[in-house]
Amino acid sequence: MISLIQRFDDELKVALKASNKIKVSVLRMAKAAVKNKQIEKGGELTEDEVVAVLSSMVKQRRESVEQFAKAQRADLAAKEEEEIAILQTYLPQQLSHQELDRIILDALRESGAKNVQDIGKVMRILMPRIKGAADGKYVNQRVRELIESS
Known part of the structure; x- marks a missing residue:
C-alpha cells in the first residue's frame, strides 16, 4: 500500500502540472504539518499519526469556517471548505x-x-x-x- 506521504508527493506533482493552485497549497501545508510533527517526534510518523495530523488540519478549518460564517465572509468560508474537501480525500471514510x-x-x-x-x-x-x-x-x-x- 502506498503511504500517505508518498501520495502527497505524487499528487503534488500532478497538481503542479495541472496548475491546480488550491490543491498545491493544501498539499504543501499538509506536507509541512507532517514534517513539523516528525521533527517534534524526532523520527518517522506512522500512518495513524499522519492521519491524526490531517484530522487536526480539517478540524482547524472547520473552526475557521464557523468564524468566517459569523463574520459574514462567505468567500473565505468557501475557500476553507474547498481545503477541507481536499484534505478529506486522504482521511479514512467517515462513519455514518x-x-x-x-x-x-x-x-x-x-x-x-x-x-x-x-x-x-x-x-x-x-x-x-x-x-x-x-x-x-x-x-x-x-x-x-x-x-x-x-
Missing part, C-alpha cells in the same frame, strides 16, 4: 450516523455507563475503535445524548 450510534451503543453496554459521569469510561473504549473515522467532539456529544436518553 447510524454506524456511529451502533458502535456507541455497544460501548455503552460494554462499559456499563449509567449517567453522564461515565462518559470518560465510554470514550476510552470508543475512541480506539473509531480513530480517524469520526470527529471526537461529535462523538462525545452523541455519547452524552444517548446516555441521557437511556
